[in-house]
Amino acid sequence: MIRVQKDTVKLARKLRAEMTPPETALWKALRTRPGAHKFRRQHPAGIYVLQFFCARARLAIEVDGAAHDSAKVITKDHERSRFLREQGIATTRIPARLVLENVDAVVQRLVQICD
Numbered sequence: 612m613i614r615v616q617k618d619t620v621k622l623a624r625k626l627r628a629e630m631t632p633p634e635t636a637l638w639k640a641l642r643t644r645p646g647a648h649k650f651r652r653q654h655p656a657g658i659y660v661l662q663f664f665c666a667r668a669r670l671a672i673e674v675d676g677a678a679h680d681s682a683k684v685i686t687k688d689h690e691r692s693r694f695l696r697e698q699g700i701a702t703t704r705i706p707a708r709l710v711l712e713n714v715d716a717v718v719q720r721l722v723q724i725c726d
Contacts, residue, residue: 619655626653626660633674633707634662636714646722656700659691668725669700676707 630638630652641650641663654664656671663672673688692702703724710717 619658619660623653623655623660631674631676631707633676633710637663637672637674637705637710637717640714640718641721645718646725648722648725656698657694659694661695664700665721665725670721670725671695671700671702672721673702673704674707674710675704 634652638650638652641652644650648665648667650672651664651666652662654661656664661671662674664670665672675688688704695702703721705717
């Protein structure tokens with residue numbers, strides 16, 4: 612179990628209300644529990660908020676837009692993934708462009724990973 616800070620829970624609630632279009636499109640598909648997997652959105656984990664999380668598969672799902680191309684953000688993403696790995700959680704990153712182009716294919720791939 613990952614210890615969660617109060618501020619992280621508040622941030623997660625805020626982010627649920629401010630999801631980007633790719634996040635909204637993916638959540639619309641994931642909330643139907645594809646492949647019988649339950650997904651959570653904006654799930655607090657330590658000091659981080661995971662965009663999507665499948666607890667049964669121990670999988671964090673991050674939708675990356677253009678901002679994730681900068682060196683500074685890439686370094687932070689690696690630190691976050693390392694922390695999650697230490698907690699037994701794998702991370703998969705999906706380009707936002709792919710979600711907008713073909714959300715069904717993205718969901719099919721996520722179900723495969725979770726299986």
